[in-house]
Amino acid sequence: MALIPATILTGFLGSGKTTLLKRVLTEAHGQKIAVIENEFGEENIDNDILVSDTHEQVIQMSNGCVCCTIREDLRATLADLAARKRRGELDFERVVIETTGLADPGPVAQTFFMDDEVAEAYLLDSILTLVDAKHAQEQLDNRVEAQRQVGFADQIFISKSDLVEAPALAALQHRLKHMNPRAPQRTVHFGEVAIAEVFDLKGFNLNAKLDIDPDFLTEDGHAHHGHDHDHDCGHDHAPGEACHHGHAHHHHHDDDVKSFVFRADKPLSPAKLEDFLGAIVQVYGPKMLRYKGVLHLKGTERKVIFQGVHQLMGSDLGPKWAPGEPRVSKMVFIGIDLPRDILIKGLEGCLA
Numbered sequence: 017m018a019l020i021p022a023t024i025l026t027g028f029l030g031s032g033k034t035t036l037l038k039r040v041l042t043e044a045h046g047q048k049i050a051v052i053e054n055e056f057g058e059e060n061i062d063n064d065i066l067v068s069d070t071h072e073q074v075i076q077m078s079n080g081c082v083c084c085t086i087r088e089d090l091r092a093t094l095a096d097l098a099a100r101k102r103r104g105e106l107d108f109e110r111v112v113i114e115t116t117g118l119a120d121p122g123p124v125a126q127t128f129f130m131d132d133e134v135a136e137a138y139l140l141d142s143i144l145t146l147v148d149a150k151h152a153q154e155q156l157d158n159r160v161e162a163q164r165q166v167g168f169a170d171q172i173f174i175s176k177s178d179l180v181e182a183p184a185l186a187a188l189q190h191r192l193k194h195m196n197p198r199a200p201q202r203t204v205h206f207g208e209v210a211i212a213e214v215f216d217l218k219g220f221n222l223n224a225k226l227d228i229d230p231d232f233l234t235e236d237g238h239a240h241h242g243h244d245h246d247h248d249c250g251h252d253h254a255p256g257e258a259c260h261h262g263h264a265h266h267h268h269h270d271d272d273v274k275s276f277v278f279r280a281d282k283p284l285s286p287a288k289l290e291d292f293l294g295a296i297v298q299v300y301g302p303k304m305l306r307y308k309g310v311l312h313l314k315g316t317e318r319k320v321i322f323q324g325v326h327q328l329m330g331s332d333l334g335p336k337w338a339p340g341e342p343r344v345s346k347m348v349f350i351g352i353d354l355p356r357d358i359l360i361k362g363l364e365g366c367l368a
């Protein structure tokens with residue numbers, strides 16, 4: 017049986033998850049979608065909103081948060097849905113999990129890898145994160161959950177851009193890009209987004225490529241993040257405008273979630289790499305939110321697609337390197353206070 021694609025919809029409280037989901041379900045004529053709703057309270061308001069307008073299967077998981085207390089419920093719900101589909105009792109083509117605004121997407125994503133029954137039935141398509149343009153700066157300053165939701169995203173949707181001025185939006189986009197350079201960003205007005213931009217993104221499975229703006233990489237390659245001039249630098253200038261005072265800038269936000277990229281022109285040794293990454297995830301796994309890469313490994317003519325969440329990692333053989341295509345390994349790491357230099361040095365030590 018074909019794997020059932022699953023989408024995790026996350027975003028801080030009030031960021032517009034339900035609004036977006038409702039739009040998508042309304043638009044998704046002909047597609048049968050099972051929705052797993054997770055809310056804290058007993059009253060599931062979102063559920064009513066969704067059910068009144070659509071004919072989807074909505075499974076409600078209340079009284080806890082899907083990422084912690086009721087994670088076993090999530091596993092059981094997913095397994096049960098798949099079993100009922102197999103038996104012909106339920107008919108659906110994909111699953112959407114809407115998490116609570118305070119959920120950490122990590123454990124939710126891990127459910128798709130850790131449990132055999134779930135892993136055999138589902139394919140995690142992508143993690144979509146809603147970011148509230150009006151409130152995100154403050155949420156990101158104060159709430160680690162909000163940061164992690166951005167760090168995990170395969171696609172970022174920015175809601176409520178109608179409520180902010182263009183420079184504030186640009187500053188937010190800049191900040192998000194530095195936290196997660198891998199996730200494309202797109203503004204959405206009251207959830208208005210084409211279904212093709214929501215489903216089958218294959219973001220998590222990374223079948224295709226790492227979409228990282230090359231200029232961004234050069235900028236980010238420096239140890240000093242001299243680019244966040246637009247916040248808290250103590251000088252009066254418009255957001256987005258560079259600060260012209262001559263002192264050295266630090267990363268003023270001190271966002272816990274940061275990212276960096278490793279690149280190598282020479283092939284990597286599979287054995288060395290496995291040893292090194294295996295050791296690294298033992299130590300830093302809890303801080304490693306997402307890491308992904310396209311690798312050139314010695315001994316294979318095919319690209320190796322590598323990805324992980326916390327301690328769990330996996331790799332797949334991708335397509336062959338095209339004739340004349342530069343065989344460059346690229347890996348992006350997104351995490352909390354990751355020791356960039358240790359990781360980069362270690363990876364350089366893995367060259368064949």
Ligand SMILES: Nc1nc2c(ncn2[C@@H]2O[C@H](COP(=O)(O)OP(=O)(O)OP(=O)(O)O)[C@@H](O)[C@H]2O)c(=O)[nH]1
Nearest residue numbers: 028029030031032033034035117175176204205206
């Ligand atoms: N101005 C504006 N408001 C929006 C936009 N998108 C959503 N909203 C409003 O924001 C509020 C919260 O939206 P929801 O979709 O309920 O947010 P949520 O993320 O599901 O909220 P929780 O489930 O409580 O975490 C609602 O009043 C929406 O109408 C937008 O693009 N612009």
